[in-house]
Amino acid sequence: MERLPSWIRQHLAALRALLVLTLLTGAVYPLLVTGVAQALFNDGANGSIVRKDGRDVGSALIGQSFTDARGKPIGKYFQSRPSAAGAGYDPAASGASNLGPENIVDTLPAPGAKGTQGKQSLLTQVCARSKAVGELEGVSGARPYCTPDGVGAVLKLFPAVGTPARAVSVNQACPATPFIAEYQGVKVECGRPGEDYSAGRTVAVRGSARAVVPADAVTASGSGLDPHISVAYAELQVARVARERGLGPAEVRSLVAENTAGRGLGFMGEPAVNVLRLNLALDRLKG
Template sequence: MRLPTWLAQHLAALRALLVLTVLLGLAYPLALVAVGRLPGLAERTDGSLVTAHGHPVGSALIGQSFTDAAGNPVPRYFQSRPSAAGDGYDPTATAASNLGPEDIVDTLATDPEGSRRSLLTQVCARSRAIGEFEGVDGARPYCTADGVGAVLAVFRRDGLTGPATRVVSVNQAAPATPFLSDYEGVPVEPATPGEDYRATGATIVAIRGAAPADPAVPADAVTASGSGLDPHISPAYAKIQVARVARERGADPAAVQRLVEEHTSGRTLGFLGAPAVNVLELNLALDETLPAP
């Protein structure tokens, strides 16, 4: 007996669904699980967990913060780079800040809930804080001495042309003192919270300042990675932390530096990426070989 065309088509679709469900929903996942159980792969497929004294303390692939309950960096440990994933290194909220190089003007408001720091000010504030924490120069281009973006709103007589008639340091509200006393002969005034200077016809000008082109605080110390989960820092960032970690542990800085070098990985395939230091593994090695007094 020949089945009606519509019924034959439905049965064929059902058979295809069952076959694909078995192949892609069962056989393929089970095959991948089996491959993940092969020697040399099992540890990686389990999340590359790192253990100390028999207990998991983190993953070699996911960064974490080394701070106290108040969020302050613990001096005896090397510090990770910033993270924009959730409240920091949250694997369920992996993401970047999506702020770009043109994000240089803060949103100032009398209510802190309505305020927002630009990417530039975030970088400047981090650089200043790290400079103080590590005892190095935290200055960097386009940053003020008090750790905000060095940005002016310049009002001109003829709109975009002509002499300046008013100049505002847009990221510094009173009682802060503007980072420049005058610009093009016009006194610089602090910003008024709640005022949007970009919408009032002003030209936004970033001032480079006298900071060195190669800051002592490296870029990875003040910017988050694209995933927000990077477990590594650059050897340059590790280097400026050596003196502080050695002091806190009562250790020889040369011994701390040797541990840094032992936990520095080279470029992938010899030419991809850059050398990097795994912060978690380095800190565990410090606790094992150079415990704090």
């Protein structure tokens, strides 16, 4: 029998390798891994889905908001940290805001200009969130670089070099009253929407306020999907939740402790509270 040409034998060998590898890597290996995962880690392999009254209410691995239809926090529930993932906790848009610590100057909306919208800096977002959390929890929402009205305490000085002759509180749109009356002997003006202040020197003014609201209450996680809050943020919310539900603070703190995960491997990170599991435990406590 005449042997096949070498090029045909090479193609047949490649075809056999393709079929064998397709079978192993495309069928056998996925089925094996799926079977092991389902047998040993059934809950985690299926998304760590949390159920209530026979229906899915979320995942223990993905955060969610506990707000009403208007976006207002529901008083009887612990609140999650902010999220920059889409409209909030959107797994399809997971990610951070990509705003850094030098993002401190707002873009004020120009009045009457179509298509021109204002844009809050990261600093003002943090200030506004801290003010809102403070009002919700009945504590001070003040922070060192924030104005009392919840924007970044930032000045633009003119000229950019040398002794200032003009100072503008660029994040406080007129007719707002600037957070300080004078800076280095110069009267501080409010910011005029639409005016270009880019030529000025940027100065962030540190106040004397001590931050009571924890950092995770005012900043989003890197993924935007973090289901946990810090123990400090949970403790800040205990009084409100207890009051709204007619419970004693000790009862609520006990549930917080039950739903607090320790450090990874005993030494990595900090203890954290799973907000969804905690709120479901509160619902079960009151039927």
